[in-house]
Amino acid sequence: MIAIIDYGVGNLFSLSSSLAYLGLDSRVTASPQEIEAADRIILPGVGAFGDAMEKLRNTGLIPLIKEQAEKKPLLGICLGMQLLVEKSYEYGEHAGLGLIPGQVCPLQDDLVQLAQPGKVPLKVPHMGWNRLDLIKQDPLFSYLQQGEYVYYVHSFYAKNCREHTLADSGYGVRVTGVVGSGKVYGVQFHPEKSGDTGLRLLKAFAQL
Amino acid sequence: MITKRIIPCLDVKDGRVVKGTNFQSLRDMADPVEMARFYNQAGADELVFYDITASVEGRRLFTDILERVAREIFIPLTVGGGINTLEDFDRVLKCGADKVSVNSGAIRHPELIHQAAQKYGDQCVVLSMDIKRVDGKFHLFAKGGREDTGIDALEWARQGAAHGAGELVVNSIDTDGVKNGFDLELLDAVAEVAKVPIIASGGAGRMEDFAQLFTHPGVDAGLAASIFHTKQVEIGALKQYLQSQGVEMRLIKGAAENELKI
Numbered sequence: 001m002i003a004i005i006d007y008g009v010g011n012l013f014s015l016s017s018s019l020a021y022l023g024l025d026s027r028v029t030a031s032p033q034e035i036e037a038a039d040r041i042i043l044p045g046v047g048a049f050g051d052a053m054e055k056l057r058n059t060g061l062i063p064l065i066k067e068q069a070e071k072k073p074l075l076g077i078c079l080g081m082q083l084l085v086e087k088s089y090e091y092g093e094h095a096g097l098g099l100i101p102g103q104v105c106p107l108q109d110d111l112v113q114l115a116q117p118g119k120v121p122l123k124v125p126h127m128g129w130n131r132l133d134l135i136k137q138d139p140l141f142s143y144l145q146q147g148e149y150v151y152y153v154h155s156f157y158a159k160n161c162r163e164h165t166l167a168d169s170g171y172g173v174r175v176t177g178v179v180g181s182g183k184v185y186g187v188q189f190h191p192e193k194s195g196d197t198g199l200r201l202l203k204a205f206a207q208l
Numbered sequence: 209m210i211t212k213r214i215i216p217c218l219d220v221k222d223g224r225v226v227k228g229t230n231f232q233s234l235r236d237m238a239d240p241v242e243m244a245r246f247y248n249q250a251g252a253d254e255l256v257f258y259d260i261t262a263s264v265e266g267r268r269l270f271t272d273i274l275e276r277v278a279r280e281i282f283i284p285l286t287v288g289g290g291i292n293t294l295e296d297f298d299r300v301l302k303c304g305a306d307k308v309s310v311n312s313g314a315i316r317h318p319e320l321i322h323q324a325a326q327k328y329g330d331q332c333v334v335l336s337m338d339i340k341r342v343d344g345k346f347h348l349f350a351k352g353g354r355e356d357t358g359i360d361a362l363e364w365a366r367q368g369a370a371h372g373a374g375e376l377v378v379n380s381i382d383t384d385g386v387k388n389g390f391d392l393e394l395l396d397a398v399a400e401v402a403k404v405p406i407i408a409s410g411g412a413g414r415m416e417d418f419a420q421l422f423t424h425p426g427v428d429a430g431l432a433a434s435i436f437h438t439k440q441v442e443i444g445a446l447k448q449y450l451q452s453q454g455v456e457m458r459l460i461k462g463a464a465e466n467e468l469k470i
Binding site: 011013014017018020021046047120123125126127128129130131149151152153170171192193194195196198199 | 209210211213248253278279280282283284301302303304306329330331374375403404405425426428458460
């Protein structure tokens, strides 16, 4: 069973539906017993980092998630991926779970710095289908080809985590697409909205 | 780099897909779930569902259909039609919509854009606008394009983006159903005032119209209905063609043919 952590953030309809479509048993839950009993964990999330981290803290599940992340595969999706790193600079400074080294920073600042005079800077949020360039070989990519397209929606991105970056996409800067360290994985894009490509990534996660 | 998007739009009335020309004389086309499956396989980058039903019964049918689509189609789904309140946002988001498109509801209650953006995030709020030239100026129209509000459409677009609309759908009434190309003059004008993704709607008739559309860098996506429904333009072929014209596209088959180079 896959435990999808329920901490009151985001719409989990598509994620649950995509796992069901793959024939995988999943449960949206905040129960420590269920999370412990699960054979893998998904940490979803949309919205602002500080708010989400506070909600997660309020569930009291953080120590359990950290402990479980050493024992079984964990996948953070979108904001859930950003929560995995050490720190975020989204509207202030917030500590993350620290499971993967790195910081979450605004895309806007880096894109403005890169913009050439007379040229319009790229739009933020980074929203739409972008090519996923696989950098390292990983079992999570068992069913993926190099250069498939995935669906992103975000305004902040994980930086300074190059060593743990498994795949990225180009949008002015190199946007961290997939991170991994031990059993802990994170994807910035939405596999549950990335068509067949996303389903194949979820399938591989379920087989890790 | 991010791809340009091709988006088929399904107008749903009483559980069936319909499409009118110049917003009148609706013609029944097909089953929305079947069509969603078809478009997903063909490589549509996103699907838009517009609920053009007025009745309570029709609305219930619509959310049932939406939920059925969201259980098996895993690409972004945008829903519009009859969105007037935050409760309407909630209703369709719970059934699997990713983005919610407001049009007349935002004209009646302009604060809705900001409220929804606060609650669900900018990326969730799509401002759809029906625009027509009146005495050489772009006017915003309401009620499915039947009523001139007298509002300056460019100012409306600018404010909408400023208040939290994450995307704008620009539908030109002047070119809608005419199939003689998108309203590039209007699209450029909107792109000038609003720095959010712009979805062009109204006027596509041929593949070349999309190629021309995407030479305008401010435009992010092309939306159409009847030309896709009638297969006058086939989405897979359209995307292949655009890629050959130098427009970056998400090609499902193309990706699978690539060697795994890592």
